[in-house]
Amino acid sequence: MTHVSSRQAWILVTLLGWPLRAEAQPVPNMLPAWHIEAVAGAAGVAPDDLNARVEYDTAWLDYLRTAQVTQQHDGTLLTLDDAVPIAVRVRRRLGRHWSVAAGFSYFSSEAASSASAAYQYTAVDPRAQEYRREFSQSLEVDPLVLEVRDYLPHGLIGYDLALGTRLRLGGSLAAGWSIADCTLTRSSIALGGFYPNDRRTGLKMTGQGGGLATDALLTARLALSARVGLLVEGGFAWHEVKNVTGTLDSTQRIQDGEATEVELEQMAKAEGRWINQPVSVQTATGNWRGTIPWIGGQGSPFTLSLSGWHWQAGVSYGF
Numbered sequence: 001m002t003h004v005s006s007r008q009a010w011i012l013v014t015l016l017g018w019p020l021r022a023e024a025q026p027v028p029n030m031l032p033a034w035h036i037e038a039v040a041g042a043a044g045v046a047p048d049d050l051n052a053r054v055e056y057d058t059a060w061l062d063y064l065r066t067a068q069v070t071q072q073h074d075g076t077l078l079t080l081d082d083a084v085p086i087a088v089r090v091r092r093r094l095g096r097h098w099s100v101a102a103g104f105s106y107f108s109s110e111a112a113s114s115a116s117a118a119y120q121y122t123a124v125d126p127r128a129q130e131y132r133r134e135f136s137q138s139l140e141v142d143p144l145v146l147e148v149r150d151y152l153p154h155g156l157i158g159y160d161l162a163l164g165t166r167l168r169l170g171g172s173l174a175a176g177w178s179i180a181d182c183t184l185t186r187s188s189i190a191l192g193g194f195y196p197n198d199r200r201t202g203l204k205m206t207g208q209g210g211g212l213a214t215d216a217l218l219t220a221r222l223a224l225s226a227r228v229g230l231l232v233e234g235g236f237a238w239h240e241v242k243n244v245t246g247t248l249d250s251t252q253r254i255q256d257g258e259a260t261e262v263e264l265e266q267m268a269k270a271e272g273r274w275i276n277q278p279v280s281v282q283t284a285t286g287n288w289r290g291t292i293p294w295i296g297g298q299g300s301p302f303t304l305s306l307s308g309w310h311w312q313a314g315v316s317y318g319f
Contacts, residue, residue, distance in 0.1 A: 031093055031168075031223075031318055032093075032226070032227060032318030032319055033092065033093055033318075034090070034091070034092055034093075034318065034319050035090070035091040035092075035093070035316045035317065035318045035319075036088075036089075036090055036091075036316065036317050036319070037087075037088070037089045037090075037091055037101070037103075037231060037314065037315070037316040037317075038086075038087070038088050038089075038314045038315060038316075039086070039087050039231055039233060039312040039313060039314030040084065040085065040086040040087075040312060040313070040314060041084070041085060041233075041310065041311045041312030041313055042082060042083075042084060042085075042310075042311050043082065043083045043084070043085045043107060043237065043308055043309065043310045043311070044081060044082055044083075044308035044309045045080060045081065045082065045083050045109060045148070045305075045306045045307070045308045046081065046305060046307070046308060047080055047146075047148060047182070047304055047305050047306060048303075048305060049276055049291070049293060049302050049303050049304065049305070050080065050146055050148070050182055050184065050293060050304065051079040051080060051146070052276065052290055052291050052292060052293065053144070053146070053184060053186070053292050053293060054077045054078065054079045054144065054146070055290050056279055056281070056290050056291075056292050057077055057115075057141050057144060057186070057188075058077050058115070059281045059283065059288040059290065060139065060141075060281050061073070061077075061115055061116070061117040061139050061141065062117065062283070063281055063282060063283045063284065063288075064117075064119050064283070064284050065117075065283075065284065066283075066284045066285055067119075067121075067284040069119055069120065069121035069135075070119070070120040070121060071117065071118060071119045071120070072117070072118045073115070073116070073117050073118075074115065074116045074117075075113065075114050075115035075116060076113065076115055077113045077114075077115050077141060077144050078111040078112075078113040078144075079111060079146070080109050080110075080111045080146050080148060081111075082109060083107040083108065083109035083148070083150075083306075084107055084108070084109075085105055085106070085107035085310055085312060086105065086106055086107065087103055087104065087105035087106075087312065087314075088103055088104055088105075089101045089102065089103030089104075089156065090102055090103065091156075091158070091316070096162075097159055097160060097161065097170075098157070098158070098159055099157070099158045099159075099160075100155070100156065100157050100158070101155070101156040101157075101158065101172075102154075102155055102156070103153075103154055103156060103174075104151075104152070104153050104154070105150075105151075105152045105154065105215075106149075106150065106151050106152070107149070107150050107306075108147070108148065108149040108150070109147070109148050110145065110146070110147045110148075111145070111146045111147075112143050112144070112145045112146075113143065113144055113145075114140070114141060114142035114143050114144065115140075115141055115142075115144075116138065116139060116140040116141070116142070117138070117139045117140075118136075118137070118138040118139070119135065119136070119137050119138075120134075120135065120136045120137075121135050122134055122135070123135060123194075133194050134194075135193065135194050136192045136193075137190065137191065137192040137193045138189075138190075138191045138192060139188070139189070139190050139191075140188060140189045140190075141186065141187070141188045142187060142188075142189075143185065143186075143187060144185070144186050145183070145184070145185040145186075146182075146183075146184055147182060147183040147184075148180065148181070148182045148304070148306060149180065149181050149182075150178055150179075150180045150239055150306050151178070151179045151180070152176050152177070152178045152179075152213055152239070153176050153177065154174045154175060154176025154213075154215070155174065155175060155176060156172050156173065156174040156175075157172065157173055158170060158171065158172035158173075158219065159171060159172075160219065160221070165223075166222055166223040167220065167221070167222055167223075168220070168221045168223075169218075169219070169220050170218075170219050171216070171217060171218050171219060171235075172215075172216075172217050172219055172233075173214065173215070173216055173217075174214065174215040174217070175212070175213070175214045175215075176212075176213055177210055177211070177212060177213070178210060178211055178212070178213035178239045178241065178306075179208070179209075179210045180208070180209060180210070180211075180239065180241045180304055180306060181206070181207060181208040181209075181246075182206075182207050182208075182244065182304055183204070183205065183206050183207075184203070184204070184205040184293060185203070185204050185205075186201075186202070186203040186204075187200075187201070187202050187203075188200070188201050195256075196256070197254065197255065197256055198253075198254070198255045198256075199252070199253070199254045199255075200251075200252070200253045201250070201251065201252045201253075202249075202250065202251040202252075203248070203249070203250045203251075204248070204249045204250075205246060205247070205248045205249075205274070205293060205294075205295065206246040206247050207244040207245060207246030207274050207293075207302075207304070208244065208245065208246055209241035209242070209243050209244040209245065209304060210241060211239075211240055211241045211242060211243075213237070213238060213239040213240075214237070214238050215235060215236075215237045215238075215310065216235045216236055216237075217233045217234060217235035217310070217312075218233070218234055218235055219231065219232070219233050220232045220233075221316065226318070227317055227318040227319065228315065228316070228317055228318075229315065229316045229318075230313070230314075230315060230316075231312075231313060231314050231315065231316055232312075232313050233310070233311070233312045233313070234309075234310065234311045234312070235309070235310060236307070236308070236309055236310070237306075237307060237308060237309075237310050238307050239305070239306040239307050240303060240304070240305045240306070240307060241303070241304040241305075241306075242301060242303050242304075243273065243301075244273065244274040244302050244303075244304050245271075245272060245273050245274065246271070246274065246295070247269070247270070247271050247295070248268070248269065248270040248271070248294070248295040248296070249267075249268075249269055250267070250268045250269075251265075251266065251267050251268075252264070252265070252266045252267075253265045253266075270295040270296045271295065272295050272296060273295065273301070273302075274293055274294070274295055274302035275293075275294055275295070275296075275297065275298075275299035275300065275301060275302050276291035276292070276293065276294075276299045276300045276301070276302050277291060277292055277293075277294035277297055277298070277299040278290075278291055278298075278299060279291060279292050
């Protein structure tokens with residue numbers, strides 16, 4: 001009968017177990033087949049047609065800014081220029097380099113501001129020096145609120161390469177149908193002039209539309225473990241909605257400052273497609289011309305552009 005020493009038994013077990021241990025070792029730079037990803041960051045947006053309302057109201061407040069009269073200005077009306085995007089995706093790796101994903105991204109942005117201007121001067125009739133009129137007027141826009149929201153269910157295809165054992169660099173292209181909405185709220189007061197009068201206006205516009213959207217991003221993934229990684233993404237997003245429809249509610253009240261009854265009170269409602277309505281303001285240096293968002297009347301089609309640079313960071317979990 002053959003006896004096996006403990007040393008020989010250990011060697012035999014080691015040799016028999018080696019293939020199993022070799023099979024259990026992970027292949028270098030390979031990731032789990034499925035990943036859940038969540039990212040958030042910052043984005044630049046430039047909805048020029050919506051921001052045009054700020055340009056018009058600023059021109060209205062500044063119509064005598066360069067004139068040699070006593071004046072005072074407070075506040076600044078703000079445009080929309082940034083947003084905070086968030087995205088959640090489920091990714092499926094197709095091999096060492098390619099992957100596909102389905103996800104949902106969302107961002108919103110709001111700019112609320114107010115501003116005012118006051119002017120005073122004395123007008124003298126050059127043909128009769130004794131004829132004098134005192135001009136005293138105050139203008140105020142409070143508040144002016146611009147809001148946008150963007151919802152994007154999308155599909156994504158990605159490609160990346162391993163650099164070392166933990167870092168992967170690549171790029172991705174996402175495409176989907178963007179559903180966007182916007183809101184414009186404005187209230188203004190004009191008091192005085194050559195005669196005491198009071199003019200107050202209010203406006204609220206809501207709009208919504210949809211359109212094809214794409215995101216092109218450069219990506220980096222740093223593995224913290226076999227399943228968990230840090231993600232960084234940066235690139236450009238093309239989100240433009242060219243057919244925005246919604247509602248408009250406006251009010252206007254004009255009253256002589258010396259009268260007890262309202263001289264004119266109007267309320268208007270409209271529903272339909274947003275347009276860029278031409279407007280003008282007489283200033284101290286000439287006639288300022290621009291557009292404002294509106295519903296009804298004549299004007300070029302309104303475009304809600306939410307395109308811009310995106311920068312995002314987050315985590316991924318493989319399973």
